[in-house]
Amino acid sequence: MICHTHWDREWFAPSSVTNEWLKELFERLFDLVSRKRDYRYVLDGQTLILEDLSNVAPEFVEKLKSLVRSGNLLIGPLYAQIDFRLSPEVAIIKNFELGKEDLKKFGGDANVAWMVDNFGFISQLPQLLKRYGIESVFLWRGVKLEKPSIEFVWESKDGSFVNCIFLIGGYRNLYGLSRTRDLAKKRLKHEIEKLKIFSLSGLVPLLDGYDLDVNPEDPRDLLGEEIQMSTPQEYSYRAFSKVTHLPRISGELLSGKYACVFPGTLSTRVYLKRQAYVVGKLLRYVELLGSFRNERIDELYRTYLKTMLHDNICGVGVDTIHRNMQSVYKKLFWSLRKSFKEELKRLATHLKSGLYAISFSPFEYDHYYCDGQRCYRLQNEGAGFFRVNDFDKTCSNKTLSFRNDHYEAFFNQDGSLNVNRTVTGILQLERELGDCYSTDTEKMDFSCHISKMQVERAGEKHKIVRLERLIKAEGILIETKERIIFDESPLIKWNMTVHCRGRNYLLSFVTESFNRDSRVFAKMPFDVAERDRIDADLLPTNGEEKLNRVLLAAREVGSIRKFPFHGFVALQGEKTLAVMAKGVHQYEVDEEGDMKIDLIRSVEWIAKNDVKGRTGDAGPLMYVPDARCEGTIDFELAISELNADVRSEEFFKWFNLFDDPPVLVSVKKKDDRGSKSLKLFSGPLPWVCVEDGELLVYNPYPKSVHGLRPYRIDTIPMNVSFSTEKSDQADVEILSPLRFPQFVFRRTTEFELEQLQDRIKKIQEEVEKLEKLLKGLKKNSHEYHLSKHELLSKKRTLLELTVSLALNRGKVSKRLMRKLNELRAEKRIYDYIVELLKEGSR
Numbered sequence: 152m153i154c155h156t157h158w159d160r161e162w163f164a165p166s167s168v169t170n171e172w173l174k175e176l177f178e179r180l181f182d183l184v185s186r187k188r189d190y191r192y193v194l195d196g197q198t199l200i201l202e203d204l205s206n207v208a209p210e211f212v213e214k215l216k217s218l219v220r221s222g223n224l225l226i227g228p229l230y231a232q233i234d235f236r237l238s239p240e241v242a243i244i245k246n247f248e249l250g251k252e253d254l255k256k257f258g259g260d261a262n263v264a265w266m267v268d269n270f271g272f273i274s275q276l277p278q279l280l281k282r283y284g285i286e287s288v289f290l291w292r293g294v295k296l297e298k299p300s301i302e303f304v305w306e307s308k309d310g311s312f313v314n315c316i317f318l319i320g321g322y323r324n325l326y327g328l329s330r331t332r333d334l335a336k337k338r339l340k341h342e343i344e345k346l347k348i349f350s351l352s353g354l355v356p357l358l359d360g361y362d363l364d365v366n367p368e369d370p371r372d373l374l375g376e377e378i379q380m381s382t383p384q385e386y387s388y389r390a391f392s393k394v395t396h397l398p399r400i401s402g403e404l405l406s407g408k409y410a411c412v413f414p415g416t417l418s419t420r421v422y423l424k425r426q427a428y429v430v431g432k433l434l435r436y437v438e439l440l441g442s443f444r445n446e447r448i449d450e451l452y453r454t455y456l457k458t459m460l461h462d463n464i465c466g467v468g469v470d471t472i473h474r475n476m477q478s479v480y481k482k483l484f485w486s487l488r489k490s491f492k493e494e495l496k497r498l499a500t501h502l503k504s505g506l507y508a509i510s511f512s513p514f515e516y517d518h519y520y521c522d523g524q525r526c527y528r529l530q531n532e533g534a535g536f537f538r539v540n541d542f543d544k545t546c547s548n549k550t551l552s553f554r555n556d557h558y559e560a561f562f563n564q565d566g567s568l569n570v571n572r573t574v575t576g577i578l579q580l581e582r583e584l585g586d587c588y589s590t591d592t593e594k595m596d597f598s599c600h601i602s603k604m605q606v607e608r609a610g611e612k613h614k615i616v617r618l619e620r621l622i623k624a625e626g627i628l629i630e631t632k633e634r635i636i637f638d639e640s641p642l643i644k645w646n647m648t649v650h651c652r653g654r655n656y657l658l659s660f661v662t663e664s665f666n667r668d669s670r671v672f673a674k675m676p677f678d679v680a681e682r683d684r685i686d687a688d689l690l691p692t693n694g695e696e697k698l699n700r701v702l703l704a705a706r707e708v709g710s711i712r713k714f715p716f717h718g719f720v721a722l723q724g725e726k727t728l729a730v731m732a733k734g735v736h737q738y739e740v741d742e743e744g745d746m747k748i749d750l751i752r753s754v755e756w757i758a759k760n761d762v763k764g765r766t767g768d769a770g771p772l773m774y775v776p777d778a779r780c781e782g783t784i785d786f787e788l789a790i791s792e793l794n795a796d797v798r799s800e801e802f803f804k805w806f807n808l809f810d811d812p813p814v815l816v817s818v819k820k821k822d823d824r825g826s827k828s829l830k831l832f833s834g835p836l837p838w839v840c841v842e843d844g845e846l847l848v849y850n851p852y853p854k855s856v857h858g859l860r861p862y863r864i865d866t867i868p869m870n871v872s873f874s875t876e877k878s879d880q881a882d883v884e885i886l887s888p889l890r891f892p893q894f895v896f897r898r899t900t901e902f903e904l905e906q907l908q909d910r911i912k913k914i915q916e917e918v919e920k921l922e923k924l925l926k927g928l929k930k931n932s933h934e935y936h937l938s939k940h941e942l943l944s945k946k947r948t949l950l951e952l953t954v955s956l957a958l959n960r961g962k963v964s965k966r967l968m969r970k971l972n973e974l975r976a977e978k979r980i981y982d983y984i985v986e987l988l989k990e991g992s993r
């Protein structure tokens with residue numbers, strides 16, 4: 152038995168509310184440990200909880216340290232339970248680093264990761280876990296074992312591996328025993344019977360804990376010596392010492408076969424993901440430039456990582472939370488932009504006056520590059536400051552076509568673009584029937600009209616075409632302003648500003664490759680993953696009885712066509728066709744070879760019932776009109792076709808130019824001291840961040856590069872040498888656009904709130920009928936428990952809608968949110984009771 156809490160810091164309640172509950176949780180925990188010195192409690196594997204508690208109750212800090220040192224409170228090893236599919240590489244690294252720092256601060260130690268509710272995992276996580284001294288992992292979602300077992304080994308491409316405990320029965324299978332005292336031993340026996348057939352070691356993981364649980368309990372009070380209290384470390388050691396031959400799997404854990412990974416969250420509230428991308432880039436740049444004077448920005452990373460928590464960045468919380476995230480991103484952006492300019496001014500003292508391209512890509516380039524404002528000859532030797540001397544001459548060229556050494560392109564009358572044998576830039580609209588967690592689309596009638604298509608500017612080496620489109624469907628109006636930028640590189644940059652009105656739709660950017668047989672690749676953190684176009688390896692709605700007994704939570708059914716990516720999706724055949732995007736994370740490649748980058752997914756509810764492709768309960772039924780994405784959103788995409796393997800230096804050279812574009816600056820000094828360039832580092836290895844004064848890089852190639860084995864993650868020295876000849880001051884003007892992707896909300900109408908009020912009244916009537924029915928049933932009878940379970944479900948839904956109504960009227964009701972938390976817990980306990988009763992009636 153492992154006792155724990157799963158702390159959803161921001162979900163149906165903001166952290167300003169849940170942080171107050173922390174004090175209550177720890178007062179009870181302190182009391183419990185004072186009475187039972189051998190009691191141990193797992194704090195959800197994230198040290199952020201301690202940070203939050205220290206802010207609301209600083210008087211608890213010394214007690215916390217004492218509990219950690221005595222082994223009663225198990226913390227870390229992560230700083231926060233981030234979403235690994237959506238978080239950038241730098242966030243993943245800093246999450247480990249800051250977790251390690253907090254462990255040291257509180258006197259803890261952890262070699263087991265506790266990741267029991269993350270919505271899937273990246274392929275290189277075993278290597279990262281090992282890098283930070285973690286040997287074993289407890290997890291639940293994403294596992295795709297052909298024959299499920301509690302124990303298995305998970306391996307990265309480089310050969311690193313970790314031992315895994317698969318919580319196939321979930322992380323709450325014996326939660327709330329003190330609330331079901333009469334059934335406690337029956338529940339224990341039932342859970343052991345269900346789970347033991349999946350255990351290779353003979354050990355069965357029993358979990359007493361739940362979301363935002365503030366009532367830690369000692370199960371021995373009810374079960375006595377029938378259970379053994381344990382910790383993740385002890386359980387892992389015992390389990391894996393008993394088994395010699397374990398199933399081994401490698402690669403991503405992104406399957407919803409046994410528990411949902413909620414693919415729809417990849418595209419929910421895309422404006423947040425765009426803002427997170429921009430802020431994440433600036434964090435990297437400021438840290439890199441400040442590292443030369445040993446400047447650290449850990450507090451900024453902590454602020455950023457709080458927005459990377461899985462419920463936050465996935466967009467499945469209430470609107471109040473996500474509006475606050477926007478404020479956080481905006482403050483971070485302007486603070487970082489100021490710091491960025493200050494760091495540039497310090498380094499510019501080593502340069503002569505003039506125009507410079509600051510390259511953050513480690514690759515070398517020599518071609519004319521257009522940033523949308525200027526077209527200049529980019530000549531660099533890796534990352535650093537490089538003088539710009541030559542600009543493209545403008546010319547009169549109004550043809551809607553462009554040609555260079557890499558492609559020939561021309562526009563069609565509908566605004567799409569032919570590039571060699573490919574057609575791109577098609578906008579597609581579908582009806583969205585899903586919610587914040589899951590996508591469920593169907594075809595719909597819509598029109599797309601061109602209101603403007605003309606050459607904005609042209610030169611001998613570049614061209615910019617302005618395109619405006621109007622998309623209409625019933626209740627939907629979408630206007631686009633697009634700029635397509637051509638230059639000497641193989642990249643066709645496609646920038647879009649999309650103004651949206653309407654609800655429940657999916658807008659996609661489509662590229663027709665006409666290639667049914669090419670392999671599909673997607674950039675993910677620290678890796679390029681190869682995937683099937685469709686994942687149909689899922690269980691039927693009603694599967695084997697032995698699985699149905701343990702799989703009580705939501706899972707995906709049917710087939711999955713939407714997958715995550717970071718940066719690009721590529722089809723590789725004779726050539727590599729890639730569509731690149733910044734801060735957009737959901738794609739689909741169909742059987743015909745159409746590549747769909749999902750730009751905007753408009754929904755209105757956190758979770759609905761009966762969403763196609765998903766069984767079970769996903770989350771609260773709460774109205775979140777901001778998730779409709781009614782407003783203006785900016786997108787940055789690019790298309791390229793190369794005679795190069797997707798895992799080659801040549802391909803990554805051009806992807807890095809898109810993902811880390813040069814920044815043009817003007818340097819002005821009173822004297823002429825300094826050099827004409829300042830090289831920081833170079834090479835074909837993508838860099839992530841600065842770690843202990845060195846550059847953290849990874850090798851995405853199937854060959855060793857600069858001594859780094861294929862697919863390895865490691866640090867390399869920068870060895871930057873600054874000129875001794877420098878000035879005291881330099882004025883720097885940033886000429887390239889550094890913009891924050893703003894998003895302005897449309898206010899909820901009173902009519903919408905009245906509709907919500909009507910729905911609340913209807914459910915209130917259903918609750919009253921069930922309460923009346925329950926009074927006439929014999930207490931603790933089979934029918935009584937089934938009816939009570941139904942009543943709890945209705946009451947929970949009623950309270951979810953009531954809280955929704957209050958929030959949409961601008962009120963945060965702490966009392967209602969606390970009541971909802973208690974009701975959610977009571978209903979979840981009854982899920983297991985009902986399953987136990989059904990089992991007994993068979």
